Amino acid sequence: MACGGDEVPKPTEKAKAAIPSSKPAPNQEQLSLEYKRLNAELDLAQSKKPYMILDLKRKLLVLKLGGAKVWDYALTIADADSDDIADFGKRLSNPESGFTRRVKAKHLFAAKDQTPDSILSIVGGALKVDPTLMQRELPEKFQLVFDDGFIMEFRSDVKGETESTLKNTYLTASQAIKRLFGNVYIVTTIEPEAAMTLYRAADVGLAMMVVTD
């Protein structure tokens, strides 16, 4: 007597052809999107200038040069799962709006000097180098403003000196108003040394691509 376990017959070749594959074939729209995105990155890689990739899904910010990863940072984004950020991601990875955004401006709100000026003046005197050239600032808070009004704000746990109270107040107020009209604003915490690298590397004109999948 057989105790269950009837063998399932193997499918014939004809039947195999009829079984749909588990992954649907990409449609033309997806192929076009992927093609344009690859070429957008190819352009940036061939420019031999640094560019950024903001990966909203993996919450990663990557700096690349010539196609190679040269720096990356895992982001802690406030309100990361909000609808605003999801909509923003869709908008920025839409081929009609272009895949590349550029840094239009950067604002330093507060920072602390990395090396005491007294040490740098001794070193500078001995080596005949201007001490201000050797100084690096550890940012407490800075912003990168991209075209189309997208703002990324970075905050570290450094206790720095305010650059300009009046300017900071004006920026905060004007940006709050612009957010009411749809500008997207991502706030993220970052370690001081990473903040220093990103702040210094992100010159006006630096290109950024946003990846959402």
Next chain:
Amino acid sequence: MNKKVFLSIFFLVAVVAVGAYWSMTTQYGTKADNERALASADAAVTRPSPTLANPTAKDIQKARKALGKLKPVKYYIVINTHDNKLTYRSEDSVIFVGECSTGSGGELTDSATGRKWMFDTPRGVFKIKGKIKEPWWRKPDWAFIEEGEAVPKNDQERLDPNVMGDYALDFGDGYFIHGTIYERLLGVGVTHGCVRLGSKDLDVLYKKVQIGTPVYIF
């Protein structure tokens, strides 16, 4: 008009005007400066993206291959001039990180001839072109001018065996990754353009890299 009202309106207009000026000015210059930087960044894209009406999976494979060709095959060096760190890594892992010193950004002008030098580490993509053991420094003219000394006519007087450490890695145009007698200054941008590394890190790096290893400097 009431004086108080007039002063309030005047103050408000002044605040708006100052704010408008500030919004045009960033840490790095005026709106005009930024527009120039943006235009220059756009010009750096050397070719327009190809536009295929209906790209196929094969076209995508081609584009992926083209992008893949630009990437390093395996290991590469990254020099971060912003925080003076040198990293030896692959795409997915960091093999080691060392403190280095990169260019100070200083300038030197020879008052006698008007010649100028800018002491920056070049940015971009390079390759290791040579590996040298016990390198000697052949001092260029600026090294004498900086010290207020006469530039020697005899080439032998330019040679210094003591300042470049145990190894040097040539990445082109007269720039090297080499050792230093100033290890206490590692982490600060003090060099004339070359990249200085501590002796232990240099020893590790020299043994690992090969001719052709890519070097990315940003």
